[in-house]
Amino acid sequence: MNTSVFKAPQEGLRLRHWVAALAVLLPAWWWAYTHLTDFADALVALIGLTRQTALGEAVHFFFYDTPKVLLLLTGVVFVMGIVQTFFAPERTRALLAGHRAGIGNVLAAVLGIVTPFCSCSAVPLFIGILSAGVPLGVTFSFLISAPMVNEVALIMLLGLFGWKVAALYLGLGLAVAIVAGVVIGRLGMEHHLEDWVQAVAQGAGAVDSATGSLSWPQRLQAGAVHVKEIVGKVWPYVIAGIAAGAGIHGYVPEDFMASIMGRSAWWSVPVAVMLGVPMYTNAAGIIPIVQALLGKGAALGTVLAFMMSVIALSAPEMIILRKVLKPPLIATFAAVVATGILLVGYVFNLVL
Numbered sequence: 001m002n003t004s005v006f007k008a009p010q011e012g013l014r015l016r017h018w019v020a021a022l023a024v025l026l027p028a029w030w031w032a033y034t035h036l037t038d039f040a041d042a043l044v045a046l047i048g049l050t051r052q053t054a055l056g057e058a059v060h061f062f063f064y065d066t067p068k069v070l071l072l073l074t075g076v077v078f079v080m081g082i083v084q085t086f087f088a089p090e091r092t093r094a095l096l097a098g099h100r101a102g103i104g105n106v107l108a109a110v111l112g113i114v115t116p117f118c119s120c121s122a123v124p125l126f127i128g129i130l131s132a133g134v135p136l137g138v139t140f141s142f143l144i145s146a147p148m149v150n151e152v153a154l155i156m157l158l159g160l161f162g163w164k165v166a167a168l169y170l171g172l173g174l175a176v177a178i179v180a181g182v183v184i185g186r187l188g189m190e191h192h193l194e195d196w197v198q199a200v201a202q203g204a205g206a207v208d209s210a211t212g213s214l215s216w217p218q219r220l221q222a223g224a225v226h227v228k229e230i231v232g233k234v235w236p237y238v239i240a241g242i243a244a245g246a247g248i249h250g251y252v253p254e255d256f257m258a259s260i261m262g263r264s265a266w267w268s269v270p271v272a273v274m275l276g277v278p279m280y281t282n283a284a285g286i287i288p289i290v291q292a293l294l295g296k297g298a299a300l301g302t303v304l305a306f307m308m309s310v311i312a313l314s315a316p317e318m319i320i321l322r323k324v325l326k327p328p329l330i331a332t333f334a335a336v337v338a339t340g341i342l343l344v345g346y347v348f349n350l351v352l
Contacts, residue, residue: 058250081226112145137185176340276309301348
């Protein structure tokens with residue numbers, strides 16, 4: 001009796017502290033996230049650069065994307081830390097994977113379509129889902145579809161080429177995400193996750209038997225611990241990846257790439273994919289380049305393969321994923337997705 005008498009006021013006090021903290025932090029998070037462009041513009045102007053230069057555009061890209069990805073990473077990981085106190089990893093696996101092959105991959109791929117993330121922005125949610133115990137292959141279906149099948153690119157294709165081309169892009173992009181996730185899941189490569197990720201995923205089950213008895217302060221504390229464990233390990237890789245992408249983003253050789261992609265040789269598609277891998281932007285950011293390439297005579301399928309490789313296989317994304325995945329799993333992921341992208345490119349060039 002004495003324990004319960006003193007526990008309730010203590011829990012109530014802790015909850016009020018959390019409510020007060022969140023009342024300040026959540027609006028601050030939202031304000032910062034919605035003013036990233038202003039922040040980047042101000043810093044570029046302060047340095048004395050202009051976005052009309054390659055260097056200025058690269059610096060602006062870095063100042064914009066670094067806080068964006070770190071804010072997303074912190075917010076998503078915090079929420080996932082709370083969510084996993086309600087749902088046991090075993091039940092989550094059953095929901096997404098189930099007994100019907102591929103259902104979890106389909107759900108994850110569809111979820112990826114409706115989330116407006118580029119590849120590096122999708123990585124935080126990928127880490128959060130993975131650490132909550134969702135199967136590896138299902139999680140990869142999300143990671144692939146989130147940047148690859150983008151609503152902006154879909155609308156662009158719809159306006160430029162009609163609904164048939166847009167539908168073909170949507171269907172092939174979904175197919176790549178689902179099939180690639182299924183293949184990676186069947187390979188059983190969970191042991192190629194970094195040790196700390198495996199530990200986090202396994203530790204997610206520690207609260208399974210007590211999820212119903214946890215108080216809200218305990219759940220919020222679990223979210224904070226999740227942020228400390230994951231963000232504390234990943235943030236240097238995030239900054240390094242975005243820095244690499246920003247440097248390349250400011251110096252895109254459109255004329256050279258158009259001359260390569262405009263050829264009808266069979267190797268134009270794989271060359272376009274290889275050219276896209278070192279670059280980094282999201283689907284909205286790559287659209288001006290896509291339009292420029294098409295205007296200079298590049299083949300549609302080759303350009304789409306280039307676009308997909310930029311947003312789904314970017315080098316900065318691989319740098320960030322290296323903190324989470326061991327090299328064999330990164331290589332497998334890249335190989336499976338690249339094969340799917342090549343197929344998309346060849347199909348488009350053949351059909352159109």
